[in-house]
Amino acid sequence: MKNTTSIVVTILAWAAPALGHGYVYRVTADNTVYPGWDVALDPWLSPPPSRIAFGGGIVGPIINISSPNMACNMARQPPAATAVVRAGSNITFHWSHWLRSHKGPITVWLAPHSSPLSSLNVTDLSFFKIAQDTVDTAGIWANIRMMDSNKNTFTATIPADIKPGKYIVRHEIAALHFSEGNKIPPGWESTAVGAQFYPHCFSVEVVGGRGEAVPEGVKFPGAYRVEDEGMRFDVRGGGGGRRYTPLGPEVYKGWATGGGVVDLEEREMVVVSPTGKGAEADAAYFEAQRVFLEQQGAIVSYFDSIGG
Ligand SMILES: [Cu+2]
Numbered sequence: 001m002k003n004t005t006s007i008v009v010t011i012l013a014w015a016a017p018a019l020g021h022g023y024v025y026r027v028t029a030d031n032t033v034y035p036g037w038d039v040a041l042d043p044w045l046s047p048p049p050s051r052i053a054f055g056g057g058i059v060g061p062i063i064n065i066s067s068p069n070m071a072c073n074m075a076r077q078p079p080a081a082t083a084v085v086r087a088g089s090n091i092t093f094h095w096s097h098w099l100r101s102h103k104g105p106i107t108v109w110l111a112p113h114s115s116p117l118s119s120l121n122v123t124d125l126s127f128f129k130i131a132q133d134t135v136d137t138a139g140i141w142a143n144i145r146m147m148d149s150n151k152n153t154f155t156a157t158i159p160a161d162i163k164p165g166k167y168i169v170r171h172e173i174a175a176l177h178f179s180e181g182n183k184i185p186p187g188w189e190s191t192a193v194g195a196q197f198y199p200h201c202f203s204v205e206v207v208g209g210r211g212e213a214v215p216e217g218v219k220f221p222g223a224y225r226v227e228d229e230g231m232r233f234d235v236r237g238g239g240g241g242r243r244y245t246p247l248g249p250e251v252y253k254g255w256a257t258g259g260g261v262v263d264l265e266e267r268e269m270v271v272v273s274p275t276g277k278g279a280e281a282d283a284a285y286f287e288a289q290r291v292f293l294e295q296q297g298a299i300v301s302y303f304d305s306i307g308g
Pocket residue numbers: 021061102
């Protein structure tokens with residue numbers, strides 16, 4: 001017990017507030033495994049690593065829905081790489097440990113763009129929703145399902161009918177544990193700030209499709225409003241029988257509703273080097289990542305154990 005506490009305290013001392021929160025450390029896009037932005041390892045790599053993720057290393061919640069950070073979090077470093085995905089293929093986000101108290105919906109969005117990534121302003125983009133999970137009839141929330149049934153991953157399908165080209169993928173977990181004013185547990189009043197948002201963004205190029213669809217999108221900030229019903233829900237008390245109303249527009253269905261689902265040829269799994277420095281460096285990177293995820297898991301377990 002004491003041992004665990006001292007490990008937790010040591011880590012908290014330097015990595016503190018962010019690390020209780022989860023982050024996407026890996027993305028499997030159309031059977032190619034890309035490194036995400038590893039908050040523990042990537043800020044220290046020299047030269048800076050080439051990632052499909054917007055980097056910056058911040059994993060704390062966005063609590064102000066008018067903030068420009070609602071688009072792609074506080075990530076200030078644009079991606080240097082782009083995942084190439086076939087229209088109709090899957091993209092899977094691999095999360096580190098997530099706090100069980102932080103229950104809420106998960107969404108995935110796409111926004112087309114034609115600017116160089118280095119000068120792209122993500123708040124100008126129009127995002128359409130391609131995947132969503134909220135709460136099931138048993139009261140299990142999306143991010144709990146992600147942990148307990150899907151090995152900390154969430155998967156979306158790139159609509160088969162969208163116009164080929166460059167897109168930003170926006171993947172968001174929202175946490176509603178402090179969203180219902182009268183349910184704040186004693187001692188947590190000062191942190192009761194409402195719904196929290198944890199967006200992550202990635203660069204992809206959609207290829208191979210026969211589609212021309214350019215679905216209507218929404219901007220972040222702007223897509224959510226304070227008065228939206230989905231901003232509030234009593235995730236501790238099960239909502240008192242109320243059904244959850246998702247935030248933002250409906251999921252874009254594309255051909256899914258009118259047929260036209262594509263049959264993609266199987267693709268062999270490819271792992272993109274996280275270091276670009278050969279097998280030995282990659283093995284060391286993956287080992288460091290494994291150790292760190294374990295430590296982050298210890299922090300999360302600690303918070304879980306005190307109910308936070
Ligand atoms: Cu939190």
